[in-house]
Amino acid sequence: MPRRRTSGQDAIIWPGFVDGLSTLLLVVMFVLSIFVVAQFYLGQQLTERDTELARLTSRLDQLAEQLGLAREEGERLQSRILSLQDTIEDKDAQIATLNDELADTSARLEQAGEAVAATAEELEAEQALSEEQRAEIATLNRQLAGLRRQLASLQEALEAAEAKDIEQQAQIENLSSRLNAALARKVQELAEVRSRFFEALREALGNREDVRVVGDRFVFESDILFGSCSATISAAGQRELAKLADVLLEIRDQIPSEVAWVLRVDGHADQTPLGPGCRARFESNWHLSAARAISVVQYLATQDVPEQRLVAAGFGEFQPLVEGTDPASLATNRRIEFKLTER
Known part of the structure; x- marks a missing residue:
């Protein structure tokens, strides 16, 4: 059995x-x-x-x-x-x-x-x-x-x-x-290189609503890079700027050597007056926007972008993109702009 x-x-x-x-x-x-x-x-x-x-x-x-x-x-x-x-x-x-x-x-x-x-x-x-x-x-x-x-x-x-x-x-x-x-042909060639730079940068940054192209400039809202009343780049902002530096170094060899190109970094502030604590560090929105532009230029230099190809400028609150004092409009006007141009 x-x-x-x-x-x-x-x-x-x-x-x-x-x-x-x-x-x-x-x-x-x-x-x-x-x-x-x-x-x-x-x-x-x-x-x-x-x-x-x-x-x-x-x-x-x-x-x-x-x-x-x-x-x-x-x-x-x-x-x-x-x-x-x-x-x-x-x-x-x-x-x-x-x-x-x-x-x-x-x-x-x-x-x-x-x-x-x-x-x-x-x-x-x-x-x-x-x-x-x-x-x-x-x-x-x-x-x-x-x-x-x-x-x-x-x-x-x-x-x-x-x-x-x-x-x-x-x-x-x-x-x-x-x-x-x-000269017009050379300008056209630089415009084509700028277009490829914007396209590659857009792919690297992804579909962010706070990063966009306005005319011939690439625009970052300042809140991506800086805290309130600060010219010190945040860790998240450093990651985004590192992507920009990588794209610029990749596209650099495509620019004709005879073209005296520079990457201009423009700092912009909103129209809100600085508070007492902020005025202790910056005299005005003009000084704040210039300090932020300089911080971005200095960080890009640490990422091997040639210093002679970098320019920093501060515009204060005098070049707004949109009108209005609501939070969205103010955030839009607080920005860092990048423009690939000739010296």
Whole structure:
């Protein structure tokens, strides 16, 4: 009886064991399938990122080369403009001299005409001309003809100088247009880099309602970084500024080396007057906003951002973003702004 009971139990356990083993095998195969699919999509995304990075690197190299060529062309055009301006000044001086000579010649011509007229009147009154008087009239007529030829020559010289002046002025306008176009291209390139900086910074900071883009500036509400009536950056604020510093260091190599760029940090306060305790440390909202901007600049410098690329400014309560004295409006106006610009 004991033996038969053991054999029956074994017969009952064996199908359950087979079912459990099959289920475990299916689970393992499912997990492996998910792992393989995940590895496939991850590898594909990494490949696309590498391709995009290579394309951006190539584009940056091209922009750097074009910027160098454009700057050389701008310097050459500027030198040419200065040379043409000097030439125009010389021509203007020559034209002024010719005008003086022309006026003098005209005066002499008028005097000679008056003399001839007076002599003719005298001769007609006398009705008898001596040989000496005839010779004097002939001399005056020759002088008058010579003065007229000299006047015509001066007039031709003046017209030639004016025509050359017009041609050189057109060359200056053309060179100025080319120089302005080259500068506009450089400004556009800096704007594209600023756009990539804002996009990368927005991704790094996440969808925060107290951090936003206003025009060409990235705006942090001061409450993220500082406590009330304080210019000391909080631990949470240091974490957010560290993200900004990382993004700036990543985007720095994409800015052409010829562009004298800086990150300007502007401090703003709300219109609420400082309390007695706060006035013991800061004379006004102006001093508070400037101190906060300087604190941010000093912290970014500790995060390896080059100090020569940082600028701090305080605006006090004089540049509000919104009107109103409710808590939300005051919080919006208490802010730190970051602007990537040229020096």
